[in-house]
Amino acid sequence: MVFPFAKEQAVFVPGPSGQLEAMIHAPDDEGVFSERRAIAIICHPHPQHGGTMDNKVVTTLMRVYRDLGIAVVRFNFRGVGRSEGQFDNAIGEQDDLLAMVAWLNQQFPDAPLLLTGFSFGSSIAAQVSYEVARLLHLALIAPPVERYPYARNGKFNCPLCVVQGGKDERVVASGVYDWAASLQSDVELIRYPEAGHFFHGYLTALKVDLSAAIERQLTEVV
Secondary structure (H helix, E strand, C coil): CCCCCCCEEEEEEEEECEEEEEEEECCCCCCCCCCCCCEEEEECCCHHHCCCCCCHHHHHHHHHHHHCCCEEEEECCCCCCCCCCCCCCCCHHHHHHHHHHHHHHHHCCCCCEEEEEECHHHHHHHHHHHHCCCEEEEEEECCCCCCCCCCECCECCCCEEEEEECCCCCCCHHHHHHHHHHCCCCEEEEEECCCCCCCCCCHHHHHHHHHHHHHHHHHCCC
């Protein structure tokens, strides 16, 4: 796969409610997965609570994938930043993500994909994951499993990482732990007992630990 974009480039992608603002990041050619030429899409937290693609957890996730040699797209859901449209209660936002997937499939027809999301964005990534061909991996960061849909029949179609802080002020951590343990999937749970919802003071550890988990799981994908 020839990467036709700059090292970091702003793009606008046609979406169901108008253009979607996105940033695409070239992979590190020295990353362990640089030969795979895979692409990760990152979904940001709740639009009505200040969530954007520039959130610090989102940009940390971008560096996780980029440094592993995986190209990255982070984007704003409808009504956020320069993306057109209005918030649609986690329904239209799924269509936004599907539009991003369709656009990437046009740009890179044979590239495998990875999905990840933080908080609200993790539910969007989880629900759409069932509709994505060539999906290698799913990562859910601080998933509010008590408020949004996630796994169908308790199972995902690809390896999964879940990251959760024990002192999350917005998500019930024990509920996430129990939910992850109940899944009939290849799942790796990363816990930070003292971390809050935004992982203040833990972003460096998150990058290191999630990178290692993704590397372990992707190495096992044939």
